[in-house]
Amino acid sequence: NRKQAVMDQVRNELALANAQELINKINEKCFSKCITKPGYKLESGEQTCIAKCMDRYMDAWNIVSRAYIGRVQKE
Amino acid sequence: MSSGYRSTKPGNPDFDEASQKELAKFLEGENAKMRLQQSIHTFTDLCWDKCITKVSNKIDRGEETCLVNCVERFLDTSLFIVKRLEEIRNR
Numbered sequence: 001n002r003k004q005a006v007m008d009q010v011r012n013e014l015a016l017a018n019a020q021e022l023i024n025k026i027n028e029k030c031f032s033k034c035i036t037k038p039g040y041k042l043e044s045g046e047q048t049c050i051a052k053c054m055d056r057y058m059d060a061w062n063i064v065s066r067a068y069i070g071r072v073q074k075e
Numbered sequence: 076m077s078s079g080y081r082s083t084k085p086g087n088p089d090f091d092e093a094s095q096k097e098l099a100k101f102l103e104g105e106n107a108k109m110r111l112q113q114s115i116h117t118f119t120d121l122c123w124d125k126c127i128t129k130v131s132n133k134i135d136r137g138e139e140t141c142l143v144n145c146v147e148r149f150l151d152t153s154l155f156i157v158k159r160l161e162e163i164r165n166r
Contacts, residue, residue, distance in 0.1 A: 003094050007101055014105055018112050025116060029123055033130050053130045057119070060127060063139055064119045067146040069111070 026057050118146050 034049035035042075042050075090098065126141035127134070134142075 003090065003098065006098065010102065010105055014109055014112075017109075021113075021116050025120055029120075030130075033127075049130055052132065056127065056130055056134055057123065059134045060123050060142055061115065061119045063134065063142045064122055064146055065115045067143045068115055068118060068150075071147060071150055072111075 022058075022061065026054050029057055030054060118149060121149065122146060 030050045030053035033053055034046050122142050122145035125145055126138050
């Protein structure tokens with residue numbers, strides 16, 4: 001079904017773009033928070049921080065998402 | 076059983092009018108979803124900087140409240156600006 005295929009492709013491309021944006025933000029924010037002084041490699045402490053930061057950023061994204069959608073539905 | 080398209084020429088499929096309308100509506104919906112997602116990215120970026128000072132094992136209640144307030148106050152700011160611009164225009 002051609003129509004279905006087009007719709008699926010559009011959905012997939014948008015989902016990919018959204019994931020890409022999230023990854024870019026996480027990269028930027030977690031580098032800022034965790035790598036205070038760039039050394040010659042990523043220390044294990046820095047790696048732990050980045051892993052936690054990724055989880056926290058996604059938590060924050062979900063909290064913001066609920067707040068925004070909730071507000072939009074009110075107005 | 077409608078597959079939603081008919082061939083205008085052999086090997087050159089096109090969409091019938093009903094399918095075109097359906098696709099147009101679908102795309103409109105996806106565009107709206109995309110704009111929503113983009114806003115969420117922008118707010119998360121801004122509010123993360125304002126609210127999350129340290130990286131820990133979970134987001135605590137204070138940080139969560141800050142994030143929610145941040146979104147609400149940003150939208151209030153937006154409304155305030157629009158209202159004030161109108162006031163300035165009407166002077």
